[in-house]
Amino acid sequence: MKLYGYWRSSASFRVRLALYLKELEFEYHPVHLVKDGGEQHTPEYRKLNPAGLVPTFVDDKVTLNQSLAIIEYLDERYEQHPLLPSATVDKARARALAYDLACELQPVTNLRVLKYLTGELNCSDEQRNDWIHHWVHQSFTAFEQRLTETAGDYCYGDSVTLADICLLPQVYNAERFKVPLDNYPTLVAVHDRLQELNAVQQARPENQPDAQ
Numbered sequence: 001m002k003l004y005g006y007w008r009s010s011a012s013f014r015v016r017l018a019l020y021l022k023e024l025e026f027e028y029h030p031v032h033l034v035k036d037g038g039e040q041h042t043p044e045y046r047k048l049n050p051a052g053l054v055p056t057f058v059d060d061k062v063t064l065n066q067s068l069a070i071i072e073y074l075d076e077r078y079e080q081h082p083l084l085p086s087a088t089v090d091k092a093r094a095r096a097l098a099y100d101l102a103c104e105l106q107p108v109t110n111l112r113v114l115k116y117l118t119g120e121l122n123c124s125d126e127q128r129n130d131w132i133h134h135w136v137h138q139s140f141t142a143f144e145q146r147l148t149e150t151a152g153d154y155c156y157g158d159s160v161t162l163a164d165i166c167l168l169p170q171v172y173n174a175e176r177f178k179v180p181l182d183n184y185p186t187l188v189a190v191h192d193r194l195q196e197l198n199a200v201q202q203a204r205p206e207n208q209p210d211a212q
C-alpha cells in the first residue's frame with residue numbers, strides 16, 4: 001500500500017491515522033505542497049490525482065482519492081480495529097461528526113483557499129488569520145455542543161472512530177494558527193486523551209519523514 005501525502009495536510013493525517021490505528025503497513029510518498037509552487041500540480045502527480053490534492057492512496061491496482069473514501073475502504077477491507085460503530089444509527093452519527101469537520105471546516109481553510117485570499121483577493125496575513133479563526137470557532141462551537149451528547153472517552157462513545165480521525169487534524173491546524181480553545185473543554189479533553197495512543201503519535205505531522 002502506498003500513501004501519497006504531505007506531513008501537514010489534514011486529509012493525509014486522517015489516512016495515516018486510519019492506517020496506524022488499523023496496524024496496516026504502507027509506503028509513504030511525500031508530495032511537497034509548497035516547494036516550487038507545489039508538487040501536487042506536476043503532470044506526474046496529476047495523472048494519479050487530477051484534482052491536484054493529497055492524499056492519494058494505492059492498494060495494488062486500486063487508486064483512490066478523498067480521505068474519507070480511503071478510510072472507509074480500509075475499514076471494510078481490513079476488519080481489525082473498526083473505525084465505525086456497527087449499529088446503523090451509531091454509524092450514521094459518528095459519520096455525521098466526522099463530516100461536520102471534514103466537509104464543513106477543512107475545505108474553507110485549505111491551502112488553495114488561503115492562497116486565493118492572500119493572492120488574488122489581496123488579503124493581509126492578519127485577515128487570512130481572522131478568516132481561519134472565524135471558521136474554526138464557528139465549527140468548534142457546534143462540535144463542542146454535539147460532543148456533550150455523544151462523547152465518552154472519544155468523540156463517539158468509548159472507541160476511536162472516524163470522528164476522532166477528523167478531529168485530530170483540525171485541532172492541529174487550530175493550534176498552528178493560535179486559535180484559543182478554552183471554550184471547547186470536551187473537545188480538548190477528547191483530543192488530549194487521543195494523544196495517549198501510539199497510533200496517534202506515529203501519525204502526527206511532526207513525526208513524518210518530510211516534516212520541516
Ligand SMILES: N[C@@H](CCC(=O)N[C@@H](CS)C(=O)NCC(=O)O)C(=O)O
Pocket residue numbers: 008009010011012033038040052053054055065066067068102110111112113
Ligand atoms: N476532501 C479531500 C480534501 C483534500 C485536500 O484538501 N487536500 C489538501 C491538503 S489537506 C491539498 O492537497 N491541498 C493542496 C492545495 O490546496 O493546493 C480529502 O478528504 O481527501
